[in-house]
Amino acid sequence: MWPDLIKKAKEGGLNAIETYIFWNVHEPLYRQYDFSGNLDFIRFIRVVQDYGLYAILRIGPYVCAEWNYGGFPVWLHNMPNMTFRTNNKVFEEEMKTFTTLIIEMVRKEHLFASQGGPIILSQLENEYGNVKSKYGNDGKEYINWCADLAESYKVGVPWIMCQEWDAPEGMINTCNGYYCDQFYPNHGMPKMWTENWTGWFKNWGSKYPRRTAEDLAFAVARFFQYGGTLQNYYMYHGGTNFGRTSGGPYIATSYDYDAPLDEYGNLNQPKWGHLKNLHTLLRSMEETLTNGFSSNIEYGNMLTVTSYEHRGDRVCFFGNANETNDATFDFEGATYTVPAWSVSILPDCYTEVYNTARVNAQTSVMVKLRNGADAFREPYNLQWTWRAEKFEHVKDDDAKKGYLQFDGLLDQKFVSNDTSDYVWYMTSVDIDHNDPAWREEVTLKVHTKGHILHVFLNGKHVGSQAAKDGHWTFDFLTKFRMKNGKNALSLLSVTNGLQNYGAFFDKEQHGILGPVKLIGGDNQVKHLDEHGWTYKVDLNGIGKGLYMKDTRYNRNWKVENLPTNRMFVWYKTTFKAPMGDDPVVLDLLGMGKGIAWVNGFNIGRYWPSYFADDNGCDFKCDYRGKYGSNKCLTGCGESSQRWYHVPRSILNDDNNLLVLFEEFGGNPANVEVQTVTVGKACGNAYEGNKLELSCQGGKIISDVRFASFGDPKGSCGAFHKGHCESPNSLSVVQEACLGKESCTIDASEWTFQPSGCKIPTKSLAIELAC
Structure with a gap:
């Protein structure tokens, strides 16, 4: 890619x-x-x-x-x-x-x-x-x-x-953050912004963070207004946390970051296009901005005019940092209006060429299409085989197998060296039923920082628990009956990304820290912390390479009685690569939690069953005012990550192997291979600007659903005509765009001919189907 x-x-x-x-x-x-x-x-x-x-x-x-x-x-x-x-x-x-x-x-x-x-x-x-x-x-x-x-x-x-x-x-x-216009380096060094956060990362169970194109452009323009020399986006393309690379803990596999290039490499419109116009303008003024003398005029109410002059060339920024009020003012004999929370840029200090709040770029509405949902291939259902993952327990020959044995509980990082998310803590406990305290149900209590814990007694699953709401340390409690004599107790500790930030974060322990104890009748307690424990790293199926095509353990996959909602199951299928070059994703809604591989490549951890809560989304999303990671959230009540990126570079045309290890329990019948593409393209442009519109993946513009030059109202998907419109708006756009992969429209009277109505500023709105 x-x-x-x-x-x-x-x-x-x-x-x-x-x-x-x-x-x-x-x-x-x-x-x-x-x-x-x-x-x-x-x-x-x-x-x-x-x-x-x-x-x-x-x-x-x-x-x-x-x-x-x-x-x-x-x-x-x-x-x-x-x-x-x-x-x-x-x-x-x-x-x-x-x-x-x-x-x-x-x-x-x-x-x-x-x-x-x-x-x-x-x-x-x-x-x-x-x-x-x-x-x-x-x-x-x-x-x-x-x-x-x-x-x-x-x-x-x-x-x-x-x-x-x-x-x-x-x-x-250098500065990192959402806004760095008021940052100034020491030692008289150049003013640099190494990380302009284009959005925010996503955790399992979190909503979708979004940062508007208007606010991001405002931050960039303000930085260069106040003497910035270098600005870098974090992220411009976020991508995917393939394999076990996500940290946290509990940071999701998607690292989309609402970046100008989305997780799959598509243009995130209008952010990409709005910033492109800003970059083009800024770079055209580079010599004046980096060599010129600057001066500021404060107009009050958070309005500042900054001008740069170099060898007779002038550049002006009109910055309005007021969150609610537009600013109308006179400057050098002309009157200007700057919307709230925006910056206007005038490369000659007379003509406004760009305003951060006025977006003249395409808005793409992305859709996901089922594999085969095209004119050349029929949709098909995936055919699955399966096999169970083995539950581990203490055996007499574990020492011969090289398993670590130790009298006490060890940090999971020490045991695994971070070669796996999974570490088994196994011990045996002798129970004498002649002692009344151990005849009936006993309570097991495990204190852990392993993020997820699965507990097995004598080869049978007796309980599981996952950390929630950022509390990675928790106490697991369950009751069961133990048999007379030796009982095998197996605790599977699962990490979900190691901590990546904070002072002394390296000292943070992971895994089962203890105490681990059994509580019998009359509150008698067996402390197991200093017991003899046997440690095994990883799952049996991962060790055998069940996710690979050429493993010698490829026998024992079953076709009949496909289990659903059952923990510790391996699922396997094959699929044909979707035609075209649109990005490919797995829709895993219906699965619980686990790991996905395609052709042996680790797509990453999946956890579509972890839903965001129902509160806190901001459907209006006012770009004005300071952005934070809790502003403009979407995805309330939805899976925190439903789709998982499959890079086309790892796909064959036919016979691609998909393997899932399901840890919690899910239904693979709902899994689909899909592609991501532009479903419809919308655009707004103010008079005097050009609007570029395009599909992707070789698709053509098949329909013009709306076109109006005048004072159109509404937003993408809900445009409607205002009281003023050029009568040939639709025909002009149809002629320019239909049957093409892309088109450019000049939003001007010259293009659309006079409308006959008088309004201060006209604009163009278009909606196309791809």
């Missing part, structure tokens, strides 16, 4: 691409490196260079990014005397080793700008200023050590440190 994504980014007006370097995927095990496939960051930077763009390399190696463990490998935590991100010699030595490896790989390929390459900035550490005070003097010494290390590489490009308010001399402090 890299070339297509980078091409769309360039077409959207970008001229640089930032990327993190993720330590835990490049060195998943100590000194075992992986830079293959989509981990080949050198190739990624080469593709950026091929498209004529700059690159910004954020090495970290702490990245946060809602990424598992913040990008750190868990083996690092398991080293003796280790503390992350502080004046700790063990940590600093390992960080230096990895950072040096990355620097030398880049230098060898001549990718720094000083060598003629595209990399113009590098970063070491990440948002350390947010937590540094927690580390005291050791934190100050550590960040100075980071600066010295960065300078020692002599790469010939500047080093940045985001959110580092007192960055050491030589480092450029």
Whole structure:
């Protein structure tokens, strides 16, 4: 997907691409490196260079990014005397080793700008200023050590440190956030914004975060109005947390982030188009903005006019930060109106060319189509086979199998080294029914931070519990009867992404911490914390590679009696790749929780049964006023993630293998393979602007459902005519657009001929079907 994504980014007006370097995927095990496939960051930077763009390399190696463990490998935590991100010699030595490896790989390929390459900035550490005070003097010494290390590489490009308010001399402090217009760096450095948050990430059980195109453009324009030199979006394309890369815990597999390019690589319209128009204008004024002298005129009521002048050229920004009131005022003999919470840009200080609140871009209504729902292929149902996952319990030969055995409870990170979400804690308990306390039902109490817990007694499931509402520590309680003699107690602890943010987050324990105890009659207690425990990492089916085509364990799949709503089941089917090149998704509504693979590629964790609550959505979504992650939410009462991205690059034309491990219980009969495409395209344009409209995936514009030039009302899907309209509006748009993949309409009297009615400003509204 890299070339297509980078091409769309360039077409959207970008001229640089930032990327993190993720330590835990490049060195998943100590000194075992992986830079293959989509981990080949050198190739990624080469593709950026091929498209004529700059690159910004954020090495970290702490990245946060809602990424598992913040990008750190868990083996690092398991080293003796280790503390992350502080004046700790063990940590600093390992960080230096990895950072040096990355620097030398880049230098060898001549990718720094000083060598003629595209990399113009590098970063070491990440948002350390947010937590540094927690580390005291050791934190100050550590960040100075980071600066010295960065300078020692002599790469010939500047080093940045985001959110580092007192960055050491030589480092450029940069801003991250929703708004950075009032940020000013120290040491007289250039004003840079490394992360303009285009939306927000999604948790399991959360609603859909949305940030309007108007507000995002307002933030960008304000930043450059007040002297900004570099602004980067986080995210411009968010993508997908494939495999086990999502952190949190409980961060979803989707990382759409309401970015200008959506999770699947589609244009998120109107955000992409509205920003494209802004980028094009800003870059046309680059010389004046970066070299000119600026001056501000305060008009009161949060209205500011900023002008730049350089070699006779002038640029003006009219910024109205009032959340409710439009501003009408005189400037140099002319009268202007700036809507509330918007910025107007006048590249000659006379003619308004762009206003952040006036969107002149397509709005795409995306639809999902069932595989086969086209003229060339009949829809078909998936045919499933299945097999059960084995429940583990203590066996006499576990030591011979190499299972870890220990008298006590261990941190799950230590046991698994983060090679799996699943760790079995197994022990045996002797019960004497001659003792009255153990003849009847007993209560098991387990204190855990494993996120999810499944409990089995003598090979039978006796209960499960998942953490909810951000409380990752919980107590599991259940009652059962135990047999006389030896009883096998198996606890399956399941993590759902390791913590990725906060001071000392590396010290956070995961798994079954204890106490674990049995409570019998007369409140007699058997404490099991110091019992002999046997630990097994992963599920039997994952270990056998049941998700792969060529595993030797492919026998014993059953066709008959397909189970539904049963936990610990493997499901398998095959499907043909949808025709065309629209993105492919799995609709997993009806499944519980688990993992999905296509052709052996881990699509990620799925959990469509986790629904958002019914309250808190904002269907009106006023763009005016400061944005936060709880503003403009949608998806109340819906599955927090129903659709799961399947990259086309992993698909064959026919015979694609889909395997699901279902942990909680669901119905695979409801699973569908679908494509995502533009169903209808709408657009508004103010007079004097051009409106670009397009379908995608080779589809053509099949119908013009609405077209009006004058004063049309309503919004996409609910347009209606106003009292003023050019009579040939529909015919002009039909002639320009029908039967084409894209069209451009000039919203002007010249195009639509005079309407005969007099209104101050006319506009164009169109709705097309693809």
